[in-house]
Amino acid sequence: MxxxxxxxxxxxxxxxxxxxxxxxxxxWWPADSPFEVMVGAILTQNTSWQNVEKAIHNLRPYLKPEIIIAMEDSQLAELIRPSGFFTVKTRRLKNFLAWFLTHKFSIDVLQKMDIADLRHQLLSINGIGKETADSIILYAVNKPIxxxxxxxxxxxxxxxxxxxxxxxxxxxxxxxxxxxxxxxxxxxxxxxxxxxxxxxxxxxxxxxxxxxxxxxxxxxxx
Incomplete structure (x- = not known):
């Protein structure tokens, strides 16, 4: 039937x-901080979570937006290599961080935003699609989407x-x-x-x- x-x-x-x-x-989501969730949401594109965990392990000593945005692309790419497509994902992380900087690297600032506006801004970042944006909104910013x-x-x-x-x-x-x-x-x-x-x-x-x-x-x- x-x-x-x-x-x-x-x-x-x-x-x-x-x-x-x-x-x-x-x-769920397994992470020590909202920023780690954001990074994981980008790294998990087109790969398994097991590979993301390896990349996050490599990044753990540097998991602050101020540190990663200042990191050489070659160093960041090597650290996230286990996640696959590491050159592309390096650019996507840097694109995201450039946007996050405009919001003072602050989760509190994002939490005060309207969901539709926050989602629109995330989707305007090169390399951030709907699933990634919504994962960031739900799991890092704790807003219902x-x-x-x-x-x-x-x-x-x-x-x-x-x-x-x-x-x-x-x-x-x-x-x-x-x-x-x-x-x-x-x-x-x-x-x-x-x-x-x-x-x-x-x-x-x-x-x-x-x-x-x-x-x-x-x-x-x-």
Whole structure:
């Protein structure tokens, strides 16, 4: 049976409840400071979190915006080499830091900004896309915006939702079906990532997944 629109939309809150029940609170994003979150959000583009962790480990003695912005590009590139595309990411980090400097390298200043204005400014930075901008807003600045990623699309497509191709259309579906709450958005995105890593992989482990009513699971031979 093909789900109707109301059934599809109900997947958003019900899936959150099921994921939270199974995994519990995950306390994501793993970082020691909001600035580390910002750096991690940029470095995680087109790579695995395991590679980002290696780059963050190399950067840890220097993880202050005042230090990194003054660093030679060649030194920064070498430190973040494990994250891949290190030359491109060096430029993106420097672009971001040049913008962050205009806000006095202050999280407090960013927290006082309207979400739409903050997002617009982040998206104007060369190399910062929607997922990266929203990750910074949610996890570093602690403002409620839902982060959409490839895992979100994979899981909800397999559950039977007609997933919008447009990033913001999909993000707004989540925000319209959930309480506007930074902690819920934070937790839900973390749970989606965890479920995609544990079960809903590119080659999914359907036979052991607790979503036994998943549309995809019920169309494959287990």
């Amino acid at each position: 093909v789900p109707n629109q109301s059934t599809e939309l109900s997947l958003i809150p019900s899936t959150y409840d099921r994921l939270l029940y199974h995994y519990g609170h995950l306390n 839902f982060v959409i990623d490839a895992y979100s699309r994979r899981i909800f497509d397999r559950l039977g939702m007609d997933v919008p191709k447009d990033y913001d259309a999909f993000r707004e579906l989540f925000e319209n079906q959930l309480e506007v709450n930074h902690n819920i958005y934070n937790e839900y995105h973390a749970l989606i990532v965890e479920h995609a890593k544990q079960f809903c992989r590119k080659k999914p482990l359907c036979s052991s997944c607790f979503f036994n009513d998943c549309q995809y699971r019920n169309t494959v031979n287990l």
